[in-house]
Amino acid sequence: MTTQPVLFGAVEAGGTKFVVAIADSRGEILARERFPTTDPPATLAAVIAFLRQRGGTSGAFGAIGIACFGPVELDRNAARYGFIGRTPKVGWSGTDIAGVLAREFSCPIGFDTDTNAAALAEHRWGAARGVDNLVYLTIGTGIGGGILVDGAPIHGLMHPEMGHVYPRRHPLDLSFPGVCPFHGDCMEGLASGPAILARTGASLQELDAAHSQWQIEADYLGQLCALLVMTVSPQRIVVGGGVMSQKRLLPLVHERMRHWLGGYIDRSEVVSQLDRYVVAPGLGDNAGVLGALALAMDAAK
Numbered sequence: 001m002t003t004q005p006v007l008f009g010a011v012e013a014g015g016t017k018f019v020v021a022i023a024d025s026r027g028e029i030l031a032r033e034r035f036p037t038t039d040p041p042a043t044l045a046a047v048i049a050f051l052r053q054r055g056g057t058s059g060a061f062g063a064i065g066i067a068c069f070g071p072v073e074l075d076r077n078a079a080r081y082g083f084i085g086r087t088p089k090v091g092w093s094g095t096d097i098a099g100v101l102a103r104e105f106s107c108p109i110g111f112d113t114d115t116n117a118a119a120l121a122e123h124r125w126g127a128a129r130g131v132d133n134l135v136y137l138t139i140g141t142g143i144g145g146g147i148l149v150d151g152a153p154i155h156g157l158m159h160p161e162m163g164h165v166y167p168r169r170h171p172l173d174l175s176f177p178g179v180c181p182f183h184g185d186c187m188e189g190l191a192s193g194p195a196i197l198a199r200t201g202a203s204l205q206e207l208d209a210a211h212s213q214w215q216i217e218a219d220y221l222g223q224l225c226a227l228l229v230m231t232v233s234p235q236r237i238v239v240g241g242g243v244m245s246q247k248r249l250l251p252l253v254h255e256r257m258r259h260w261l262g263g264y265i266d267r268s269e270v271v272s273q274l275d276r277y278v279v280a281p282g283l284g285d286n287a288g289v290l291g292a293l294a295l296a297m298d299a300a301k
């Protein structure tokens with residue numbers, strides 16, 4: 001009699017797309033698929049169908065990990081644990097994700113925010129290997145981040161939402177109201193992809209290197225990184241997301257971050273080695289789904 005190999009399911013639940021994958025116990029991805037996020041019943045049905053079809057005849061998983069767009073309820077004692085909270089994503093507020101998959105597959109479910117999961121993946125396999133205290137930031141359609149302390153994501157009241165803190169306004173950007181539906185000119189309202197588009201009618205990559213938007217963007221992100229150094233004291237900050245795919249942005253962020261730190265932190269990491277301290281992701285677009293895999297592996301322990 002042969003024993004079935006242990007399989008893990010990984011679900012990256014994003015606001016615009018879902019990525020689902022199946023991996024073995026070594027973390028090798030055996031199958032993956034992506035589809036657009038539509039309404040909750042149709043999208044979750046597609047997730048379940050993929051896991052059933054590709055998960056082997058038994059359809060049994062060691063565990064399934066879900067890296068979910070937020071806000072989400074992470075308190076295991078809460079009635080709405082595993083639910084999506086109030087989100088601008090139409091139709092998704094109050095959707096139960098973890099419970100649906102737990103009932104369908106009767107296996108342990110790992111559940112966390114997409115950014116906490118990406119932080120876990122970068123810690124395990126990517127640009128933050130070897131450090132246990134780190135921040136993962138994503139700068140794209142929104143701005144969010146995950147924080148690991150001693151290798152574990154911070155939860156607490158809910159989960160960090162550092163994309164919604166208020167930066168000091170850049171002198172060339174005093175009149176733009178910002179695009180955050182909750183705060184207007186918070187970090188996400190001023191420095192996300194949609195903010196750049198609303199301000200200039202273009203994406204960053206379409207703007208000439210001399211355009212002031214590059215300086216404005218770098219300044220806000222430099223403020224956010226400096227704020228994180230002061231509040232969280234991470235050993236590394238990994239910055240990903242669509243806006244950061246413009247490679248020339250990161251050195252500008254380093255420059256502005258150094259400015260906002262004001263010489264106060266006397267450590268070589270932030271004085272002379274910022275290029276190794278605030279870094280691009282090592283896993284690229286795979287951080288989300290690999291984060292979900294990390295959650296699954298941890299849930300199975």
Ligand code: ZN
Binds near residue numbers: 164181183188
């Ligand atoms: Zn906001």
